[in-house]
Amino acid sequence: MDNADKKRLLREMIFYRRFEERTFEAYMERKIGGFLHLYSGQEAVATGVLEMAVTGQGKDNDYVITGYRDHIHAIKTGASPSEVMAELYGKENGCCKGRGGSMHIFDASQNFMGGYALVGQPFPLAAGLAMGCKHKGTDQIAICFLGDGANNQGTFHETMNMAKIWNLPVLFVCENNGYAIGTHINRSTAQPDQYKRVDTAYCMESSQHDGMDIDNVMAAAKEAIDYVRSGKGPYFLELMTYRFRGHSMSDSKGYRTREEEKEWEKRDPIKLYSDKLLKAKVLTEADIKAMEKEIDDEIENVIIKFAEEGPEPKVEDLNKYVLDDNPDPRWIGPLQNN
Numbered sequence: 045m046d047n048a049d050k051k052r053l054l055r056e057m058i059f060y061r062r063f064e065e066r067t068f069e070a071y072m073e074r075k076i077g078g079f080l081h082l083y084s085g086q087e088a089v090a091t092g093v094l095e096m097a098v099t100g101q102g103k104d105n106d107y108v109i110t111g112y113r114d115h116i117h118a119i120k121t122g123a124s125p126s127e128v129m130a131e132l133y134g135k136e137n138g139c140c141k142g143r144g145g146s147m148h149i150f151d152a153s154q155n156f157m158g159g160y161a162l163v164g165q166p167f168p169l170a171a172g173l174a175m176g177c178k179h180k181g182t183d184q185i186a187i188c189f190l191g192d193g194a195n196n197q198g199t200f201h202e203t204m205n206m207a208k209i210w211n212l213p214v215l216f217v218c219e220n221n222g223y224a225i226g227t228h229i230n231r232s233t234a235q236p237d238q239y240k241r242v243d244t245a246y247c248m249e250s251s252q253h254d255g256m257d258i259d260n261v262m263a264a265a266k267e268a269i270d271y272v273r274s275g276k277g278p279y280f281l282e283l284m285t286y287r288f289r290g291h292s293m294s295d296s297k298g299y300r301t302r303e304e305e306k307e308w309e310k311r312d313p314i315k316l317y318s319d320k321l322l323k324a325k326v327l328t329e330a331d332i333k334a335m336e337k338e339i340d341d342e343i344e345n346v347i348i349k350f351a352e353e354g355p356e357p358k359v360e361d362l363n364k365y366v367l368d369d370n371p372d373p374r375w376i377g378p379l380q381n382n
């Protein structure tokens with residue numbers, strides 16, 4: 045990775061942090077409604093893993109799927125940040141025409157397959173996407189991001205077993221941030237080391253790594269992705285991380301101490317990476333300041349502008365996009381006859 049790539053990666057992570065923090069403000073201004081789960085603190089995970097995957101190539105991308113903390117995964121896969129912001133605003137120019145909102149970001153043109161509100165929902169879908177890759181005979185893979193709490197869902201166990209038995213080209217990335225809403229992992233999960241669960245129970249290749257240092261994430265992700273793409277079967281990558289904000293917007297964080305937060309903040313992925321690049325003289329403090337200014341300008345003058353100026357969906361279009369506008373007659377025939 046050359047210096048230009050290193051600067052780009054730092055810029056991406058700062059952009060993701062600022063994008064998320066700006067959605068926080070828009071939410072407080074009541075411009076964004078519904079649920080909003082922010083990714084601040086976990087940037088090195090999505091950025092590092094997807095940097096090692098095929099992204100930004102449209103339909104040639106690897107398939108990416110995740111839960112409700114999904115804005116950054118969508119953007120790094122290739123979705124337009126302006127369209128993601130407009131989606132959060134519920135506007136017609138959003139990537140799901142304003143019908144999905146924060147938890148249901150989707151961009152099929154980039155193989156970003158959602159954005160799901162139900163915990164555990166993406167697992168079997170990821171296995172299905174991987175099976176599709178296998179049948180099509182491409183060397184694409186499916187990448188499924190999941191939370192530590194989601195691993196106690198039944199779909200987790202069903203999918204791990206099937207993925208292994210069928211040797212599916214799927215990478216599971218567990219973003220272990222230690223909490224499921226306000227419940228610490230030690231209170232909910234008998235084996236808190238997630239990678240051990242799939243190793244012992246499903247004989248799946250797995251490993252656990254620090255998820256705050258992006259270099260570390262990229263090295264681990266490269267190994268895992270190479271393994272999956274070479275046809276060896278599924279891989280489970282556990283990355284230890286922390287969310288700096290609450291679970292969603294209504295969270296007073298009474299379940300954790302300020303001391304614990306401060307400890308993790310010392311390992312802020314953006315700070316770790318910028319310190320590293322400063323030390324290696326890849327860039328200067330002034331370069332970072334300029335980068336931040338440029339990012340803030342872009343978010344305000346391009347992205348927020350696009351969302352604010354976007355039209356509201358029309359009430360008469362309420363049913364639009366609910367069903368396929370050109371459905372297969374074999375499916376609507378029986379319905380019409382009833």
Ligand SMILES: Cc1ncc(C[n+]2csc(CCOP(=O)(O)OP(=O)(O)O)c2C)c(N)n1
Binds near residue numbers: 193224225291
């Ligand atoms: C099937 C289902 N059960 C319960 C919930 C409520 N719920 C939303 S998030 C969450 C915790 C998930 O935690 P984790 O998987 O660790 O993800 P994180 O929020 O930490 O990213 C729960 C229980 C839900 N959305 N879906």
Ligand SMILES: [Mg+2]
Binds near residue numbers: 191192222224
């Ligand atoms: Mg969690």
